[in-house]
Amino acid sequence: MLQDQMLLRIPGPSPIPPSVQRAMSRPMIGHRGQETSNMLKNIAPGLQRIFGTTQDVVILTGSGTAGLEAAVVNIVKPGDEVLVIVTGAFGERFSKICEAYNITVQSLNVEWGEALNPLEIKHYLQEHPEIKAVFSTYCETSTGVLNPIKELAQAVREVSDALIVVDGVSCVGGVETRMDDWGIDVLVTGSQKAFMLPAGLAFIAASERAWTIIENNPQPRYYMDLVRYRDNLLKDTTPFTPALSLLFGLEQVLQLVDQEGVEQVNARHILMMNMTRAAFRALGIPLLTSDKDASPTVSAVKPEDFDAEAFRKVIKHEFGLIVAGGQQHLSGKIFRIGHMGYCSPADVLQTISAMEIGLLKVGKEIELGKGTAAAQQVYLNEGVLV
Amino acid sequence: MLQDQMLLRIPGPSPIPPSVQRAMSRPMIGHRGQETSNMLKNIAPGLQRIFGTTQDVVILTGSGTAGLEAAVVNIVKPGDEVLVIVTGAFGERFSKICEAYNITVQSLNVEWGEALNPLEIKHYLQEHPEIKAVFSTYCETSTGVLNPIKELAQAVREVSDALIVVDGVSCVGGVETRMDDWGIDVLVTGSQKAFMLPAGLAFIAASERAWTIIENNPQPRYYMDLVRYRDNLLKDTTPFTPALSLLFGLEQVLQLVDQEGVEQVNARHILMMNMTRAAFRALGIPLLTSDKDASPTVSAVKPEDFDAEAFRKVIKHEFGLIVAGGQQHLSGKIFRIGHMGYCSPADVLQTISAMEIGLLKVGKEIELGKGTAAAQQVYLNEGVLV
Incomplete structure (x- = not known):
């Protein structure tokens, strides 16, 4: 087999564009110098455009989970009651973080592979006025579901003052995100998915009313204190030494996104989802999620008459093509194809045509x-991307 | 369109494997130090294996053409008569180099798109005993023809003492090459095709009887004097400062080839040729060459009912997929797909599936x-590569 080729099609980490790789290998600089300040100034508007916010988007050096934990420790405190909407493995993570801080968690479990129902949440909140915050996941990576966050936020705001906290890790940067318009209070994402970077950065923004709560929250925290990040960002700096190489890469990523255009990036992800789903439908292989609930960044396939794990092994062995398996109770029952970030319609064609061989x-x-x-055919019908 | 993606499928330069790219960005070293000597020692057996020779394979810093010119100035001198077999644009290059040195050139022109006929050359040499050397091209890049060099060498040796000089630029490293067994006297290739490197290095080996002629050839030359290269190589060094970054890359390339195995590399190229040809045949689009004459490294397609240049423009625009056009009188009439070096069967599937959209x-x-x-289907029938 051709050596040194890997076709990485898991739902993150995702491939890195060559120009981003080059940017990340720039010589190191001091984190308190003018060059770093200029870079942070350069980065800010691009992040805001992707988040759909005029608020500051702060950058934490850490995994996506560090970002989720920062959301928790900044907006709630022990004794607070929160609602966590669990649509898969990553919804559960919010619960675990809250529980580690002695926050009282109420869970609303949704069948894995389905999206949350905003109306159900609305009714729940009407009956539970004690809820201080609602935690949910935009794209549930473990199932390939894109939850209706816009409708969720609207439903919550109609009946409650609870803050709306959204984990956007496996989709923000690849799907439409309008934090301000939709009324999201805290939005978190990471660098290793649609952002086309290695893991190591978490991006977090908060609404005006969230900042008021954050500023007055007595919950002890230091590294994850968002106030420090915002106050430093206003001076074009960071509270702690940031992962500068990843910032070099981020600056280049934002330039690529700007060249393509945020709306075009989102359209490309929808196209890649539609291409992938049409392919499996044509092959008579079931998809885990409905069209309505499907995420533009990751597709979960649920084979009925062949072994998902054997299939993954074959395509890795033959083509270096790596897709993800299922998690927890879906382990061995599904496989998941990432089509996000540095991934093109031509890459989707490659993934599918190689997979057809693997299926046989x-x-x-x-x-x-x-x-x-x-x-x-989907590309020909929809693909006016250029 | 996704930025920063280029699917480079021209018949060279070809894509560079990531590990080779990394190797080439190693910090610079001195060219007279032990590290360089060790590297040259490391490189030697790998090059010999690919050439199929026990002779030294010398490394010139220069384009493939520098290698071709080195062959000319080392083995012939003004007044000598040579035969150049022209099967396309690159055959012609040998003629032009010889003419620049006042060598008397006899040309044998073969219809572009067809391979040379060894029997014809044999008869020609029987009638022209004055011929001192026969220049030919292994893969004719401009047409996608692989000339039968083994049979040519055998035919020439049966009737003549003329040296057999072969331009292997666009195939050696991807197709079976047995310089010693077949009786090739001088074999030249470059770094930017099947060798998976940027252009900048030429590799040249000569037979015992060729070295005798080279050593006694009064033709003035300095940079291209092969004797200097061989004498230095015996001391694990080079006569002039070599392109060290390319040597870093070459060392890694040879490791990748060793991991895959030379025979497996060649089998992969044949498989990719067969996949490509089967695809166009199934689509009812003519190929320029016959199956017998086709090269495993490049396929030329000759459309009858669509415009080759418009097609190239569309696939570049839609997918960043770059293939080559025709040269000289084939300009606008054919397009050429490179499938060599860092190219896998999955890449061929991607090329074809994207091209199908371009065709429509x-x-x-x-x-x-x-x-x-x-x-x-070809992959499933033939593809036992792993």
Whole structure:
């Protein structure tokens, strides 16, 4: 097999564009110098555009989970009651973080593979006025569901003053996000998914009313104190030494996004989702989620008559093509294809055409090229991207 | 369109593997130090394996053409008569170099798109005993023809003492090459094709009897004097400062080739050729060359009912997919797909599936997925590569 080729199609970490890789290998600089300040100044508007906010988007050096924890420790305190909407493995993470801080968690569990129902949340909150914050996930990476965050925020605000906290890790940067317009209070994402960077940065923004709560929250915190980040950002600096190489890369990512255009980036992700889904539909292989609930960044496939793990092994072995398996009770039952960030419609065609060979190799009877043709047809119908 | 993605499928320069790119960005070293000597020692057996020779393979810093010129100035001198077999644009280059040095050139022109006929050369040499050297091209990049060099060398040796000089630039490293067994006297190739490197290095080996002629050739030369290179190589050094970054890369390339295995590398190239040809055949689009004459590294396609240049423009615009046009009288009439070096069967599937969309966009009526399916079928029938 051709050495040194990996077709990384997991739902993050995602591939890094060559120009971003080059940017990240720039010589190191001092984090208190003018060059770093200029870079932070350069980065700010691009992040705000992707978040759909005029608020500051602060940058934490840490995993996405550090960002989620920062959201928790800044907006709630022990004794507070919160609602966590669990639509999959990453919804559960919010619960675990809250529980670690002795926050009282009420959970609303949604069948894995389905999206949350805003109306249900609305009714729940009407009956539970004690809820201080609602935690939810925009894209549930473990199932490929995109939750209706706009409708959720609207429903919550109609009946409650609870803050709306959204984990956007596996989609923000690839799907439409209008934090201000939709009324999201805290939005968190990470660098290793649609942002086309290695893991290591978390991006967080908060609404005006969230900042008021953050500023007055007695919950002890230091590294994750968002106030420090915002106060420093206003002076074009950071409270602690940031991962400068990742910032070099981020600056370049934002330039690429600007060149393509945020709306075009989002349209490309929808196109890639539609191509992928059309392919599996044409091949007669079930998708885990409905069209309405599907995420533009990751597709979960639920085979009925072949082994998902054997299939993953074959395509890795034959083509260096890596897709993800299922998590927890979906382990072994689904596989998940990432199509986000540095991924093009031509990459989707490659993924599907290679997978068709893999399907035959694990004994699934399909007509070669049929899934590819369906994806090509979607491209021809929708693909005015240039 | 996704920024910063280019699918480079011209017949060279070809894409660079990431580990080779990393190797080339190693910090600079002195060219007279032990590290460089060790590197040259490391490189030697890998090059010999690819060339199929026990002779020294010398490394010139220069384009492939510098290697071709070195072959000329080292083995012939003004007044000598040589035969140049011209099967395309790169065959002609040998003629032009010889003419620049006042060598008397006899040309044997073969229809572009066809391979040379060893029997014809044999008869020609029987009638022209004055010929001192026969210049030919292994892969004719401009047409995608692989000339039968083994049979040529055998035919020449049966009737003549003329040296057999072969331009292997666009195939050596990707196709079977047995310089010693076949009786090739001088073999030249470059770094930017099947060798997975940027342009800038030429590799040259000579047979025992060629070295005798080289050593006694009064033709003035300095930078291109192969004797200097061989004498220095015996001391693990080079006569002039070499392109050290390219040597860092070459060392890594040879490691990748060793990991895959030379025979597996060659088998992969044949597989990629067969996949590509099956695809166009299934789509009803003519290939320029016959199956017998086709090169494993580059395929030339000759459209009858759509515009090759419009097609190239569309696939570049839609997918960043770059293929080459035709040269000289084939300009505008063919397009050429490189499938060599850092290129996998999955890359071929991507190229074909993206091209199918491009074909429809330029008005060629095809059934979507049909070419892809044909290529997939070839992979399933032949593709035991791992």
